[in-house]
Amino acid sequence: MTTEIIATDAGDARITWHRAKKPVLILAVSHGAGGGIEARDLQALARVLPEHGVTVALVEQPWRVAGKKVASAPKTLDVGWRGIWPAVAKAGLPVISGGRSAGARVACRTATELGAHAVLALAFPLHPPGKPEKSRADELLGAGVPTLVVQGGNDPWGRPEEFPEGAYELVEVPSGDHGLAVPKRAEISQEQALEVLTAGVVQWVASLG
Template structure:
């Protein structure tokens, strides 16, 4: 089921994957270079409803409008704020999440929107090759239980680069920024996705 939501940044779109007996809602948005068809977002939408978590995959207004370039972070935040009422209608605690740029949005707005928890997939800790331009402050300021899922070979921030903080970090071995693993890796692509879904299920269940 899809739903169009009008926000101050334009029309956003939610694709719902509802659990029969939902206890939580996980709202996840995409990054600046892709949409909700990302492999990790699809995997979570396929697996989590069976564990009592309704998944809402959110397309930011710029994607719905067919634009190829993401707007400034402040505009992304505006779009994310705008879908909050639709999530609240479910009457359940909301996990605010996203991948890459979407993870930054979730982190930046978590406290303001009263997120029950935050799921940061492929958090872009810094631009590739520029570790001095850290975005750790966004991650450390969520004010809510936070799970970071990071590829072991993510050029936007490898797990060992992340600072200590009040969050949990799950590593996907060999994974790049899109959690793709090379054919020479000791794990398959399916196993990599299972690490993500199993880890998120365990973490989400612990929040209830």
């Protein structure tokens, strides 16, 4: 594991690299508006994917690196993501653009522009809790590249059955909330929930060719 600071027009971002021995793909993935790269799903992917030929670049947006507690506006998040892209693309390997929650929105909005190979959207915030009329489906449907959504079955920001039909795949984590946490009474354990996530992503990555 290595880290590097990347200067962007939104401030300094930080990349923590989890490298595969013989990488064939790179997954650049960032956090949401309420947390950082310590999120359970991001850490699970960083542990598992390098064994399958995928180097994982965990990206901290400039607002997190600067120690701020409130996320930047969406346009500023996009600026930060554009700024780190040359660093993740310089190896010449196909890059999957990914993120959780607000980071998933960034990945979808910028995928075509940046030439992403695909998009991984973790806990995509389809709408604010209790406000299904404020849908962000257009961002997801507009990614323009192969897309996988991994969504908790009880995510108040969008349950799997609320998602519109479209050209993307969806893996449901049973009983998972927006952080893909499952309650103790759930039919699966937290460890099993993360296995659903990682197995789904590994299978999807293998299908990308």
